[in-house]
Amino acid sequence: MDIQLLKQKYSENNAKKEKESLEQKMMNAHQTNENISQISIDLNYYTQLSIYIEQILHQIKRYEEASVMLREETEKELIEMAQSEIEETEVKIQELEKEIAKLKIEREFHDEDDNRSAILEIRAGAGGDEASLFAADLFRMYKNYALKNGWEMQILDSNVTEGGGYKEIIAQINGKNVYKKLKYESGVHRVQRVPVTESSGRIHTSTASVAILPEAKNIDIDINPEDIRIDVMRASGAGGQCVNRTDSAVRITHFPSGIVVSCQETKHQSQNKEKAMALLRSRLYEKKRQEEADKRSSMRSSQIGTAMRAEKIRTYNFPQNRITDHRIKKSWHNIEAVLAGEIDDMVEDIKEGIQLELLKDAE
Structure with a gap:
């Protein structure tokens, strides 16, 4: 020294x-x-x-x-x-x-959006039914984590499969520092396990993508009514007595960006419209954030937010009871606890690991 x-x-x-x-x-x-x-x-x-x-x-x-x-x-x-x-x-x-x-x-890396609520989007990727079941597992993980933090979660839109999985599910998580804690979860998550439908015991690999968007406020994004089209339709469902027989589902198309959002989670058209507008606003806000980050071409912009969504960030290996985050090259064990929402240590380790890597790059 x-x-x-x-x-x-x-x-x-x-x-x-x-x-x-x-x-x-x-x-x-x-x-x-x-x-x-x-x-x-x-x-x-x-x-x-x-x-x-x-x-x-x-x-x-x-x-x-x-x-x-x-x-x-x-x-x-x-x-x-x-x-x-x-x-x-x-x-x-x-x-x-x-x-x-x-x-x-x-x-x-202070982000003025860190203290905001967030939009969680999970979509099944490669792997068919097993991918949709994995998407459901991830949703339950974040739902339980939200409960442990005292956050409120509201489903905005979902596409449920016959097997109980999700092709897609979008939810709003309200609370303090939601975006700060979850923003590094954006990316492709991969699972390796034997599906419940697999009789020969072969291990399958499936994926699901996760996106975390900071909740946008009215002052962040001004949406011109002339730039959108609002369509109402009958909500899709399982049928029977619970089928929605009114035109309560709402789909909004934003012409300048090409973004389309929908919501059918409540029986009230006005509530679905409000939730769909909130989702559209957050998508547009994230698009604006990413465009600004791209202009800066900073190290930070390549590490957080939407830039990570196309990257394989984590693998859940069931046979070895191990979760590995590929960005910081670190593993944790006890998959059951993690999928039950016990992810505090993992979230903190990943945040610190990514920041330390950025510090090394800066030096």
């Missing part, structure tokens, strides 16, 4: 000056009409950064004092004490530098 280089690096850091400047800006923000929210984010960042730097400088001072003792002392006990002090300060400095790296990543 080059302690002199570290001392120079952190002694010359202007975090404290930035913090003081931002504190002054915050005091005058109402008069200058500056963005209080952004000032607050920056102030929190530089405040924490200043704390870490002060702690590092303190550890550097301890290191230097111990180094002097190591050079000058002749007693074995004092030499061992100095050596122990040096080793301890080196470890603490490394830990603090990791915290600074995490802090910088959090700021670099």
Whole structure:
């Protein structure tokens, strides 16, 4: 560890000056009409950064004092004490530098949509009936995870197969930080297992795609009524007494983008129309976000959001009771618990793993 280089690096850091400047800006923000929210984010960042730097400088001072003792002392006990002090300060400095790296990543990849609710879209891919059953498994996983977090889930649209799976299911998840926690789930999920219909015991591979969209608000997307066509129709169902005999299903076509959405989950046309409009708004908002990200051509835009949807991100291997995320090359066990919604650790590991990879690329 080059302690002199570290001392120079952190002694010359202007975090404290930035913090003081931002504190002054915050005091005058109402008069200058500056963005209080952004000032607050920056102030929190530089405040924490200043704390870490002060702690590092303190550890550097301890290191230097111990180094002097190591050079000058002749007693074995004092030499061992100095050596122990040096080793301890080196470890603490490394830990603090990791915290600074995490802090910088959090700021670099701060997403103003993180605190929003989200739209969850799951579609069966390759694998026929088994793929639709896997899509249903994924939906139950996210549904249980939502319940554990105290979030509310509403189905917007679904296409149920005879076997109880889903060709497609779209739901809205309402709650705090839904998008922040789930945004790295977008992508192709793959399952390897013996289907219940397989008599010979052969392992099949099937896929389902997951998309997570931040919920759009009216102020985000302005939809011109002349740009859409609203069609109403009879909702499809299993038939019998429960069949919907009214024209309650709604399909909305947005001409400029070509996006088509539908909803038939309630018996009331007005409610289905409202949900379909919410879905259309979120699709258009995500399209806008992606276009802006593409213009920036930043490292971040290639790592999160819709850019990941075409990538195989995770494999659920039932014979080996293992889940592997291919982006961070890490595995977890106990598939049953994961599909029951116990994904907190996995979600956090993936977020940290992707951010650390991005930090390495940036360096």
